[in-house]
Amino acid sequence: MKAGNKCGNPFRYGCVVEGGFYCPRPRLEKQLSGFIEAGQNVVIHGERRMGKTSLINAVVHGMRGWRMLYVDMLHVMTVGDICRRIVSAVRNMEGKASLFEKALRLLPRLRPVMKVDPATGEVGFGLDARAAEDPYAVEEVLDMLAKVAAKGRTVIVFDEFQDVANVAEAQTVLALMRGRIQFQGDIPYVFTGSVRSRMIDLFDNPDSAFYKSALTLCVGEIDHDAFSSFLRRRFEIGNRRISEETVEAIMSTVADVPGDAQQLCEAVWGVTTESVEPEDVDAALQVVFMREGDKFESFCERLSPVQFKLLLAIARNGGREIQSRRFLDEADIGNAAAARKAAMRLCELRHIYFFRGEYRFASMFFRAWLLRRGY
Template sequence: MENPFRYGEVATGVYFTDRSVELAELQADIRTGQNVVIISPRRFGKTSLVFQALELLKQEHVLVAYIDLFRTPTKDRFADHLADTIYSGLVAPFERVWQRAVDVFQKLPIRPKVTVNPDGTPSFEFAAGERSRDIERTIEGLLALPGQIASERKRRVALVLDEFQEVVAIDPHLPALMRAVFQFQGEVAHVFLGSKRHLMQRVFTDENEPMYKLAKPFPLREISAEDFAPFIRERFAATGQRIAEEAVRRVLATTDGHPHDTQELCYFTWSLAQAEGAEATPEVVDRALARVIEAEDARYTTVWEGLSPHQRLVLAALVVGAEAVYSEAYRRRHRLGAASAVQRSLERLVERELVEFSPRTGYRVPDVFLRAWIARVTAPNGGTGSRT
């Protein structure tokens, strides 16, 4: 029987816990053309939430284009993918004949090479090695298209830029270029998704940054127990696998409703219980947790080995508790030395997305299993064996 939990990919359909409040708010924003910026640690469900919203909005005839900046490391690639998504999301719904549809790209400074995929859809390529100025003007032209299409077709348009923290790596001038175009696109809701909170926040809230006040901040938190508990029960029930109420609580107490980590722990819990032909109890959840940590051990070891001894100390301290990390008492208790050293290590850890800072929660390690893994390796007995 197939495991009823999924982690790693975008959660859709029955694998998506209905985040009804966030979903409604995001849909309402997009409907009114409000720009939003969704910031959270990785694997918190940003992409899943937006995909769900887009699916629903398409049924209301909103036109949607989505681009993932992780997949566009250079300006050329960014232009290619932008053209692809503009074509499939904003042009193809009106023009069945793609030869005619690609006319929208003919006025750009660089004309794309068009190749036809096996399924008959075209994809676009802007030749590498063109002058940088021409590529920039081409990108500018592409970015303007959603606005033009919105007014021509009298439709609301959503343009989603996922993994937006990568924008500066593609080209430091891109944010300024985007602002220049986006600020005049009242019909287009621009949705920016990103991790690396420090970067994302700076780009949108520092008045010296080009994207300053361009989008409404939309913080995405863990999924609440009221939403997650019924989801877990229902997923177990769908496969006829029993789970005790205390086991559901144990899962959520372990993961704090972290979307990815909850699905992963449930995945292992379900498969243990299934193999044993028994009800999932808190004891099964604990064994599942040990399995998850074992499965992630190689990855975490690599991460750990890449840290300086002081960064490891700071990380281990955060797992124990993270109140007033710069205070003398805290530094003495965890033998962290000077406050400036703590600050330096925290900066590196935040950059690597191992630690997350927000005014609401302070410094913390968002990855539930990494927390458990660190607690284990830094335990007085060296963490080998016995603790699980």
């Protein structure tokens, strides 16, 4: 048997990481736990796969006597979705069916019914569909949440919070939520989301109900040295040798984005046996391209010629000053307005985002794939 195959793949991506799969981030952890201890509401900004959810999870689990009520708002479309997500989170946190039943009694307007699957014993629930579509239903649900949270030290996490702004009557819903949350002073709320620009709109725009309602924490690229050592140790756990230089090559391919680094390492692991050489990083990148190439291909097919040219130019030259004459000439784009419009669309499609004066790729793999195709 090959030495490296003694244990499973020590890398994980695309999910919340915990335990040995999680690399500690002491500075951010300390800041976040300090805010929570002080009962402060916090908004966590950061791009995709930077480790926002894993950080919150690690912090709350590391805080003695605290528990987390985690509400995933991803793709909520209606007020009813928001209500159901919150009630589901309460069900997930309250281990006993009797406690959950008690919580449901706090929602008289929503006429909840509790359902227990006789085969699995799993507890479900239903809410009155019409009542749950009334924006004011959110108030009742948040009041219930506050009562449940007050029973112990509880952090309430609203993840992918930007999607709340997608519901019809979003302004009313957000104003009602803000109104309720601001009177729940001692319960720390953590708001996070993976579309930085939309989260900034919600928390830093004076027209938004949530304007300045929470302290800000930014989760960016992970500490380079700490994460490089972490990745090295993960290889060594499986008896696989890797040099510092090879880890550097991995980190630079993914620009220190932890999710992409773990994805690339997972592929590196798959193409190696006992030791990892620099050329294995390239072989692993090919594996990632094989898995994701069709997706990248279809992304490109759906772009207009200007959008595609702009994307390619950003891949080649970086995303600074895209309206300058030099950039436009290199990109072969006629005028600044066309470049600006194309950039807006690429941001909407989440292929790129704007941060610290430049457009950046949301996925370093997409960037590398474009460059490799040699268009």
